[in-house]
Amino acid sequence: MKVYPIALNTFREAIRDRILYLLLFFALLMIFTSRIASLLTVGEESKIIIDVGLSAISFFGVLMAILIGITLVSREIEKRTIYNILSKPIRRYQFLLGKYAGLLLTILIMDFIMTLGLLLTLYFKSGRFELHLLLAMGLFFCELFIITAFAIFFSTFTTPILSSIFTLAIYAVGHLSWNLLALKERIASFWGKALCFMLYYLLPNLENFNIKNEVVHQLTIGWKTVLLAIGYGISYSVVIILLATLIFQRRDFV
Amino acid sequence: MIPAIEIKNLYKSFRSGFFLKKQLVLHNLSLQVQQGEAFGFLGPNGAGKTTTIRIINGLSYPDQGEVFIFGKENTNVGVKARVGFLPEEPYFYHHLTGWEFLDFYSQLFGYSRRYRHKRIAFLLELIGLQEYADMQLRKYSRGMLQRIGLAQALINDPQLVILDEPMSSLDPIGRRMVRDIIIDLGKRGKTVFFSSHILSDVEMVCDRVAIIIGGRIISVGKIGELVKEKVDFHEIVLDGISTDKLVPEFEVISHETNRTLIKVEGEEGIQRALTFIKVHKGKVISVNPQKKSLEDIFIDEIRKGGERE
Ligand SMILES: Nc1ncnc2c1ncn2[C@@H]1O[C@H](COP(=O)(O)OP(=O)(O)O)[C@@H](O)[C@H]1O
Numbered sequence: 429m430k431v432y433p434i435a436l437n438t439f440r441e442a443i444r445d446r447i448l449y450l451l452l453f454f455a456l457l458m459i460f461t462s463r464i465a466s467l468l469t470v471g472e473e474s475k476i477i478i479d480v481g482l483s484a485i486s487f488f489g490v491l492m493a494i495l496i497g498i499t500l501v502s503r504e505i506e507k508r509t510i511y512n513i514l515s516k517p518i519r520r521y522q523f524l525l526g527k528y529a530g531l532l533l534t535i536l537i538m539d540f541i542m543t544l545g546l547l548l549t550l551y552f553k554s555g556r557f558e559l560h561l562l563l564a565m566g567l568f569f570c571e572l573f574i575i576t577a578f579a580i581f582f583s584t585f586t587t588p589i590l591s592s593i594f595t596l597a598i599y600a601v602g603h604l605s606w607n608l609l610a611l612k613e614r615i616a617s618f619w620g621k622a623l624c625f626m627l628y629y630l631l632p633n634l635e636n637f638n639i640k641n642e643v644v645h646q647l648t649i650g651w652k653t654v655l656l657a658i659g660y661g662i663s664y665s666v667v668i669i670l671l672a673t674l675i676f677q678r679r680d681f682v
Numbered sequence: 683m684i685p686a687i688e689i690k691n692l693y694k695s696f697r698s699g700f701f702l703k704k705q706l707v708l709h710n711l712s713l714q715v716q717q718g719e720a721f722g723f724l725g726p727n728g729a730g731k732t733t734t735i736r737i738i739n740g741l742s743y744p745d746q747g748e749v750f751i752f753g754k755e756n757t758n759v760g761v762k763a764r765v766g767f768l769p770e771e772p773y774f775y776h777h778l779t780g781w782e783f784l785d786f787y788s789q790l791f792g793y794s795r796r797y798r799h800k801r802i803a804f805l806l807e808l809i810g811l812q813e814y815a816d817m818q819l820r821k822y823s824r825g826m827l828q829r830i831g832l833a834q835a836l837i838n839d840p841q842l843v844i845l846d847e848p849m850s851s852l853d854p855i856g857r858r859m860v861r862d863i864i865i866d867l868g869k870r871g872k873t874v875f876f877s878s879h880i881l882s883d884v885e886m887v888c889d890r891v892a893i894i895i896g897g898r899i900i901s902v903g904k905i906g907e908l909v910k911e912k913v914d915f916h917e918i919v920l921d922g923i924s925t926d927k928l929v930p931e932f933e934v935i936s937h938e939t940n941r942t943l944i945k946v947e948g949e950e951g952i953q954r955a956l957t958f959i960k961v962h963k964g965k966v967i968s969v970n971p972q973k974k975s976l977e978d979i980f981i982d983e984i985r986k987g988g989e990r991e
């Protein structure tokens with residue numbers, strides 16, 4: 429399998445990146461100190477720790493996906509290591525898939541460490557392992573499928589800085605896009621409605637993966653919601669990676 | 683026999699500058715490299731060698747034209763398994779050791795662990811880096827990187843090896859090593875296609891060369907022929923005959939008080955000059971064969987190219 433050595437090499441390279449550990453450090457710091465924050469505010473302590481913790485994991489997880497994802501693809505192009513790889517009997521899409529898999533593996537491990545940090549913080553607080561958090565983390569990881577796919581997509585044709593900006597923009601827009609459906613109801617004109625509708629389906633709806641409130645307030649979460657979100661995450665990423673390979677296939681390496 | 687490389691009417695342009703003006707870099711370039719030959723691709727910097735090689739390897743796409751490797755399209759993955767490539771000024775993963783680096787590329791061919799081990803050990807010995815196998819590439823010198831790059835190109839024991847400026851950035855010992863490897867590949871029936879802007883690198887190892895200038899192939903042929911075509915003139919230094927007498931008969935290059943330099947071509951040119959000098963009671967000071975080197979041909983061609991534009 430040609431994808432495997434590329435994924436492995438990507439992973440090896442990624443976990444040497446100092447930025448990764450810096451972000452991890454800040455994420456863990458935020459999680460551990462959320463206990464202090466919980467003491468200063470009114471309300472149930474565990475809830476606040478969970479709220480702050482999940483936000484930290486989400487924020488730093490996305491930053492990791494963007495920074496590592498973009499540097500790892502653009503660096504191969506910029507440093508021209510890609511010339512060596514692509515002259516071997518490997519197809520360009522296999523290269524991109526290898527990169528994608530290696531990145532997801534890196535991010536999965538980082539998420540795992542952050543989640544462990546949160547679980548331990550809560551354990552010291554309440555003496556229980558709040559395992560229902562794992563569901564929130566799982567869905568958040570699906571969100572990262574999409575973010576990482578976009579990071580790779582943009583890196584196939586633009587500079588690292590623009591790629592980071594675009595991917596961050598997608599992240600922001602992705603969390604707001606659900607408003608489009610509400611907006612559509614309020615707009616009278618047909619074309620306005622049509623535009624909202626189209627944009628809604630074109631842009632990712634990352635709120636699909638957000639079950640923080642449910643987790644914080646210990647509401648029940650339907651399996652259907654979860655499965656739909658997972659399916660959505662996977663299929664949306666597949667489409668983005670497919671587009672990335674189409675662009676990458678035609679790219680001139682000079 | 684099917685040619686190892688067949689390039690047909692390649693055109694390539696780049697857009698550059700503020701107005702994105704189109705600049706034609708390869709102009710109707712055609713070339714055939716036969717199986718088993720060591721072929722030198724010669725040209726000054728900016729001639730289009732690297733561009734051509736990137737197109738051959740499927741890294742870049744031509745505006746027009748086609749490339750076939752062993753009769754198949756160059757983008758065919760099966761055909762790539764039979765090719766080895768060393769890019770110009772290659773960059774490598776600094777975090778890998780020499781061994782890991784070679785192992786990474788050999789994995790892309792899907793070899794078994796056992797075979798990879800054997801092959802990598804063999805290559806490290808070939809390039810004389812076996813002692814540095816466990817050192818990270820970041821600590822390698824430029825020359826060592828070039829060598830490990832060469833090993834990487836040979837990882838699949840390719841039938842066709844394409845090397846872009848393999849000898850630049852090497853010291854004399856490194857050059858010698860690359861030369862020996864190319865000669866050895868030739869002995870084992872492999873095809874080697876390599877570019878250089880330094881003629882002496884090519885003269886000793888190549889069966890045939892193509893000279894590329896300004897994106898056009900100027901001449902292709904055996905080095906012996908290319909050199910013989912235009913070579914062979916002698917400079918004769920003489921004394922005792924006035925230039926007025928010499929000018930109608932010979933090409934006078936320079937004249938000082940008691941020595942005149944004339945240029946004659948071919949064996950009969952020398953005989954004619956010597957007879958002429960004898961008849962006019964002059965004195966021959968010296969006869970110097972001026973073997974025109976490939977270097978001179980090269981420079982001549984560049985000058986001619988400059989005049990054409
Ligand atoms: N990416 C590029 N954009 C614009 N022009 C380029 C690019 N790459 C190469 N060129 C131009 O193409 C010509 C040939 O370059 P190259 O193939 O690198 O020459 P060589 O390898 O023979 O030194 C040069 O004039 C160079 O300026």
Ligand SMILES: [Mg+2]
Pocket residue numbers: 728731732733770847
């Ligand atoms: Mg070059």
